Amino acid sequence: MASRFGTLSKYLNTSWQLISSDKASAADITAATAFVEAPLDMLGAATAGSLYQYTFTGFDESDLPQIPPHFTVANCHQSSVPIAEFVLGSMLEWTIGLQQLDTALRRCSWRSQPPGNNCSKVHTGHGQISNLTLGILGYGHIGEAIATRAAAFGTRIIATTLNPPVTPPTPLTWIGDDTSNPRLFRESDFL
Incomplete structure (x- = not known):
């Protein structure tokens, strides 16, 4: 040291x-x-x-x-990038179910002739986070990093913080104080 x-x-x-x-x-x-x-x-x-x-x-x-x-x-705020990436990864996993898809595809057989080709039975459809709403409770450095990344996916982003600015910062649709938390909870697909 x-x-x-x-x-x-x-x-x-x-x-x-x-x-x-x-x-x-x-x-x-x-x-x-x-x-x-x-x-x-x-x-x-x-x-x-x-x-x-x-x-x-x-x-x-x-x-x-x-x-x-x-x-x-x-304290420090240097962890905003890894935390934001974890949050986005979690949102994607929740919506897409990539681990479940991976497991299903690894179990199937790609033999070209029946019997044995069961991969066509694997359900590969999934949701998307585009057009869903992400609510950020406490918009600070971490919330800003999450919002920046979520915006790239076309996610609608709303937030609350103790002292909100008059105009919501990009990419937020709206930002409010703690009295707006009930609205945040109602509108959010992810919180």
Whole structure:
């Protein structure tokens, strides 16, 4: 870890000291203003601390009550692309059933003469997400990434967020605040 900080320090234009939590002295902890993924039990002694940075999206794995109240807690939004791709993949799988089609086609026989050619009995028809409605509850970085990708499939996209803009951003049909959630739920094929 310390070698990573040494390399990183070369590229930063700052007077900050980057110290790995396992190498930090008691004085380092007391004087530090920012912590990145440091052990939470260390923060009680961080009287000058003001920022605790998680290196992941969301707060699912965080223990917020253990972080002293004088800290601002921040997370990252670098996961919007993989999450958006997962969401679109899930929508496509739900609508098309590609895994089921694959299994059925692998079980059939492509012999050219009966008996044995049973592939024509495999149902290959499927739905499509074009013209369906995707509702995004909480339109932020991840929601924007999902909307961009869903628009490429011709999906209608609607969203809610705490502080919506007056005009819906492209590619949204409409955006509202939390009072619009019942409408979002009613209109959405996917949420």
